[in-house]
Amino acid sequence: MVAINENAEEVIAEVPVVEGEAVPTEGELAPAEPLKNSYTLFYFNVKALAEPLRYLFAYGALEYEDVRVTRDEWPALKPSMPMGQMPVLEVNGKRVHQSISMAEFLGKTVGLGGNDPWEDLQIESVVNTVNDFRLKIAVVTYEPDDQIKEKKLITLNKEVVPFYLEKLEQTVKDNEGYFALKRLTWADVYFAGILDYMNYMAKRDILDVYPSLKELVDKVNNLEPIKEWIAKRPQTEV
Numbered sequence: 001m002v003a004i005n006e007n008a009e010e011v012i013a014e015v016p017v018v019e020g021e022a023v024p025t026e027g028e029l030a031p032a033e034p035l036k037n038s039y040t041l042f043y044f045n046v047k048a049l050a051e052p053l054r055y056l057f058a059y060g061a062l063e064y065e066d067v068r069v070t071r072d073e074w075p076a077l078k079p080s081m082p083m084g085q086m087p088v089l090e091v092n093g094k095r096v097h098q099s100i101s102m103a104e105f106l107g108k109t110v111g112l113g114g115n116d117p118w119e120d121l122q123i124e125s126v127v128n129t130v131n132d133f134r135l136k137i138a139v140v141t142y143e144p145d146d147q148i149k150e151k152k153l154i155t156l157n158k159e160v161v162p163f164y165l166e167k168l169e170q171t172v173k174d175n176e177g178y179f180a181l182k183r184l185t186w187a188d189v190y191f192a193g194i195l196d197y198m199n200y201m202a203k204r205d206i207l208d209v210y211p212s213l214k215e216l217v218d219k220v221n222n223l224e225p226i227k228e229w230i231a232k233r234p235q236t237e238v
């Protein structure tokens with residue numbers, strides 16, 4: 001079920017015996033297994049921007065440390081993060097930031113990337129569209145002035161949500177139930193992972209009248225390793 005590409009460090013290469021090539025005899029050292037990457041994910045104790053990354057870790061059965069920083073711990077930790085924000089992914093001791101770039105890295109690591117730059121572009125353009133949409137919802141949610149917020153909320157629900165979701169719904173229909181390439185890619189996992197946060201910000205189920213999108217999210221959430229992650233993950237409101 002879990003497709004892992006040949007670059008994934010989890011895969012222990014099966015070396016085929018090629019005629020004419022020397023085969024290690026007894027006593028000779030067998031080829032070393034590729035080293036496993038060590039991963040630590042730093043974020044707050046919420047799903048939000050880190051959940052797509054946690055979904056991808058689960059999908060690829062990659063071991064990682066899921067560090068959940070408390071509000072009290074954050075001020076002391078903030079200066080040690082590349083841009084003073086989280087999520088941050090530490091790979092073999094090196095810290096990187098930007099959740100979408102990290103999702104792309106993990107997506108490719110677990111075999112959910114494109115097969116060439118053109119295919120990668122199909123995936124990335126959907127993810128960036130989902131991110132534009134998320135930011136438009138966030139602008140309303142975090143508006144401090146109540147009167148302005150009320151007005152923005154009307155535009156959000158009447159115009160912004162239908163604009164993005166009608167287009168994304170059509171994209172899924174055009175791709176036989178997926179966001180890109182007519183197969184599962186990290187764009188699908190990204191969307192399923194970020195959806196709870198978007199629903200939380202919009203204060204409703206934004207997919208209520210978008211059956212293809214809903215079906216896609218259900219399909220991702222029902223992939224065995226992701227289903228297991230959802231069942232065991234810390235319960236948080238956001």
Ligand SMILES: N[C@@H](CCC(=O)N[C@@H](CS)C(=O)NCC(=O)O)C(=O)O
Binds near residue numbers: 049086097100
């Ligand atoms: N573009 C960044 C945004 C990161 C971001 O906004 N992080 C927020 C939490 S969601 C944060 O660290 N806030 C705490 C702070 O800025 O001190 C990404 O996608 O990773």
